[in-house]
Amino acid sequence: MVGAAALLVLVGVQDAAGSAGATVDPGRGSGSVTQAYLLGATPGARVALRTGAGAIVGAGRVDRLGSYLVRDLAPGPGYRFEVAGRGGNSFAVLDGPTPPSSALYRQTLRPGLNYVRVRDGITLAAVVRLPVGKTMADGPFPTVVEYSGYQIAAPNDFLPGAIAATAGRPDPLAPATSTMFGGIVAPTAGFATVNVQMRGSGCSGGAFDLFDYPTTYDGYDVIETVARQPWVSHHRVGMVGVSFSGISQILVAGTRPPHLAAIAPMSITDDLYSTEFPGGIFNTGFANTWIGERQNDARPAPAGGQPYAAELIRRGDRTCAANQRLRLQTQNVQRLAVDHPTRTPSLFTHRSPAHWASRITVPVFLSGALQDEQTGPQWTSIIPELAGNRNVWVKAINGGHIDSADPQILGPWNEFLNIFVAQRVPRDNPALVALAPVLYHVTTSTVARPLVASRFADAPGLAAARAAFARDPRVQVFFGSGTDPSLPIPGSLSAPWSLGFGSWPPATVRSGIRLALNGNGRLAMVPAASASVSFRPDPAARPAGTLDVTGPSPLPWKALPPYHWAPIPGRVGVGFVSAPQRVDTVAVGPASLDLRLASSAPDTDLQATISEVRPDGAEQLVTTGYLRASFRRVNPAATVLNPTRDWLDPQPLPPGFSTVRIALNPIAYGFRAGSRIRITITAPGGDRTSWRFATPATGGRIVDTIALGRGGSTLTLPVVPGARAGSPIGPCAGLRGQPCRDYRPAFNGG
Numbered sequence: 174m175v176g177a178a179a180l181l182v183l184v185g186v187q188d189a190a191g192s193a194g195a196t197v198d199p200g201r202g203s204g205s206v207t208q209a210y211l212l213g214a215t216p217g218a219r220v221a222l223r224t225g226a227g228a229i230v231g232a233g234r235v236d237r238l239g240s241y242l243v244r245d246l247a248p249g250p251g252y253r254f255e256v257a258g259r260g261g262n263s264f265a266v267l268d269g270p271t272p273p274s275s276a277l278y279r280q281t282l283r284p285g286l287n288y289v290r291v292r293d294g295i296t297l298a299a300v301v302r303l304p305v306g307k308t309m310a311d312g313p314f315p316t317v318v319e320y321s322g323y324q325i326a327a328p329n330d331f332l333p334g335a336i337a338a339t340a341g342r343p344d345p346l347a348p349a350t351s352t353m354f355g356g357i358v359a360p361t362a363g364f365a366t367v368n369v370q371m372r373g374s375g376c377s378g379g380a381f382d383l384f385d386y387p388t389t390y391d392g393y394d395v396i397e398t399v400a401r402q403p404w405v406s407h408h409r410v411g412m413v414g415v416s417f418s419g420i421s422q423i424l425v426a427g428t429r430p431p432h433l434a435a436i437a438p439m440s441i442t443d444d445l446y447s448t449e450f451p452g453g454i455f456n457t458g459f460a461n462t463w464i465g466e467r468q469n470d471a472r473p474a475p476a477g478g479q480p481y482a483a484e485l486i487r488r489g490d491r492t493c494a495a496n497q498r499l500r501l502q503t504q505n506v507q508r509l510a511v512d513h514p515t516r517t518p519s520l521f522t523h524r525s526p527a528h529w530a531s532r533i534t535v536p537v538f539l540s541g542a543l544q545d546e547q548t549g550p551q552w553t554s555i556i557p558e559l560a561g562n563r564n565v566w567v568k569a570i571n572g573g574h575i576d577s578a579d580p581q582i583l584g585p586w587n588e589f590l591n592i593f594v595a596q597r598v599p600r601d602n603p604a605l606v607a608l609a610p611v612l613y614h615v616t617t618s619t620v621a622r623p624l625v626a627s628r629f630a631d632a633p634g635l636a637a638a639r640a641a642f643a644r645d646p647r648v649q650v651f652f653g654s655g656t657d658p659s660l661p662i663p664g665s666l667s668a669p670w671s672l673g674f675g676s677w678p679p680a681t682v683r684s685g686i687r688l689a690l691n692g693n694g695r696l697a698m699v700p701a702a703s704a705s706v707s708f709r710p711d712p713a714a715r716p717a718g719t720l721d722v723t724g725p726s727p728l729p730w731k732a733l734p735p736y737h738w739a740p741i742p743g744r745v746g747v748g749f750v751s752a753p754q755r756v757d758t759v760a761v762g763p764a765s766l767d768l769r770l771a772s773s774a775p776d777t778d779l780q781a782t783i784s785e786v787r788p789d790g791a792e793q794l795v796t797t798g799y800l801r802a803s804f805r806r807v808n809p810a811a812t813v814l815n816p817t818r819d820w821l822d823p824q825p826l827p828p829g830f831s832t833v834r835i836a837l838n839p840i841a842y843g844f845r846a847g848s849r850i851r852i853t854i855t856a857p858g859g860d861r862t863s864w865r866f867a868t869p870a871t872g873g874r875i876v877d878t879i880a881l882g883r884g885g886s887t888l889t890l891p892v893v894p895g896a897r898a899g900s901p902i903g904p905c906a907g908l909r910g911q912p913c914r915d916y917r918p919a920f921n922g923g
Contacts, residue, residue: 199256204266205293206386211241211254212498218257225251242380242502269390278397286328288492291394298326298376299369305360312404314365315595317411319355320392321418322467324348326370327481331356345480354413361605362587367399373471373503375479378496381471382504384524392425400432409434411594416440420526427529435536435593437586439577443554444525446516452799453820454778458865459547464506473500516820530558538589540568540577543841544910546863547574550838556677570651570668572909579666584625588642598638599627613666622667646673650761650841656903663907670899678762682891685814690886694923696749700883706747706921707878712868714745715858738912739859741919746855748919750786757898758844762891763815764837769880775825776803777877778868780857781835786849791905792916797860798837802826805833813889830880843898852888
């Protein structure tokens with residue numbers, strides 16, 4: 174039997190012989206960080222990649238654009254592509270931590286569209302925008318970078334593009350509204366911005382692969398190149414952005430670029446696995462569709478890809494056209510996710526923000542929402558990874574993905590960037606205050622808390638302003654956004670009260686307060702007599718709620734549309750409800766539900782939902798958690814409140830009862846006196862606006878049984894001792910990100 178390596182050599186000889194008289198172009202190979210790529214080779218020719226020792230580590234055919242790429246390579250010299258048996262140039266695969274020559278960073282960037290060369294020879298599209306109303310003659314300027322795979326390097330102005338999109342006349346050369354921090358917010362705040370397109374998207378070269386090593390280290394090179402521009406103040410830059418360009422900040426800062434000053438990420442995730450596989454269950458909703466959209470963005474322009482790339486190529490941008498050559502080598506991230514239902518370390522670890530967070534040494538301003546319907550509320554798990562960095566400020570608020578830039582957060586964001594990037598006292602900024610109503614897509618400041626651009630405008634100097642800012646709590650949690658009694662419209666962007674903590678989870682919470690799941694649907698401090706209850710989990714009975722959307726919004730800060738949160742029908746789930754609270758109970762931090770569970774199936778998918786049953790009979794969603802029971806094993810770092818897992822070794826349920834601990838997403842909620850705490854257990858679905866779950870159909874045939882009372886199941890809540898709600902209970906329908914419904918007991922009474 175012919176060995177694989179020998180067979181490849183024979184095939185290469187046959188290709189070469191078969192093409193006698195024809196010219197086979199071997200192209201040129203180059204090394205990237207743990208990758209190798211080939212450009213300019215004969216399409217359709219067989220290609221193999223050899224190490225310096227001659228071993229074949231990748232083989233296939235050159236694509237129709239003349240390219241080929243191999244991933245997951247060991248760094249080192251001597252690599253060489255062979256095309257149709259012809260050997261090409263020798264090159265090294267890079268390791269990432271070893272920086273390139275500083276000569277790479279002596280590039281000149283000017284206002285408008287630029288192409289920044291990174292260490293592997295790829296160029297990235299980047300648009301330089303000056304502070305609003307400024308010219309180069311006014312420099313140098315404090316500068317921030319926004320780094321995204323969305324349409325960020327489109328060269329036209331942000332605000333006219335957003336307005337045109339509202340009118341149904343989208344400008345193909347306008348940046349995406351999701352890149353507004355680099356597009357309009359930071360320039361209005363007095364910063365120059367460099368809006369950088371990730372490799373493999375838009376007009377940038379390379380092949381797209383979600384947060385692989387080349388993308389992360391591209392960020393390092395961009396920071397160092399921008400910092401060396403003569404128009405950059407102090408030759409140190411910050412990073413800004415929400416969601417995609419929030420996550421990228423964590424990874425780039427983890428590489429420790431020497432000239433990075435600070436980062437301000439918003440609406441991130443802690444780990445790609447936790448968003449793609451919440452509780453070990455594939456997220457067929459937002460996570461899967463978002464990845465599909467990014468892969469569509471990575472198709473080669475002008476036939477596919479992002480609109481601005483197609484338009485610039487049509488107008489003759491040769492660099493943008495040449496940068497499409499590796500697009501057919503885009504990693505199929507959707508297929509990777511489906512093929513890796515466990516958290517394979519080689520795939521997920523280096524793409525995980527939590528992996529890089531502990532390496533960050535620059536100041537961090539992190540904000541997010543605790544009902545984030547897109548990346549998820551589990552982003553708070555990254556806060557402990559930042560424990561070694563004393564210059565960290567976190568703002569958490571109830572609401573959706575967009576609420577991370579609530580006015581109460583955007584003001585301190587502006588202060589942070591002025592102090593740590595611009596190195597100046599943050600002053601009042603009428604332009605930024607005037608921009609806020611546009612950002613939040615409201616007509617007047619009466620339906621959103623007015624933006625306070627600076628609390629320290631009268632500080633005698635930078636040191637005094639910095640000291641005043643540093644007195645903010647490390648973690649500030651805002652409560653009740655959407656129910657501020659000082660504003661007339663429910664759902665307004667304003668939280669009426671907040672609490673500050675020195676850590677996450679708050680140290681005062683300790684091991685939390687444990688409540689027993691008792692018979693007759695009761696939830697109590699004292700376990701009752703041993704009992705059990707059975708239900709038939711059925712994902713078909715938990716359809717996703719629907720959104721009332723009245724029209725498109727040019728900006729993402731539109732008020733969250735109403736969400737129809739359906740009750741639990743029949744015997745598909747169980748509920749447990751406490752007695753009315755005698756005093757306010759404020760819970761802050763992660764929570765968990767310990768089930769003593771038996772199932773008629775070897776595996777079962779579960780969803781646990783905490784809600785508040787109000788005195789008026791309405792029920793308010795607080796948080797949810799999910800678990801595929803075969804992933805019930807926790808790792809040594811697990812605590813009562815935070816059952817962490819490696820997600821590597823699913824095991825079927827044995828006969829009889831097993832302990833199944835469901836991690837509940839973080840809570841920041843004040844259960845008011847007179848209200849009752851409720852926990853419901855169902856199949857996944859029905860409680861999140863954008864997440865969907867690949868739970869196998871059950872048809873109601875699976876029976877799950879929960880042990881109750883003494884020796885049975887318990888709920889552990891992160892109750893803050895002595896804390897009380899800072900405002901009266903607001904309208905149920907107003908609370909941002911937390912839907913409301915009429916309370917209906919489950920069949921078991923809770």
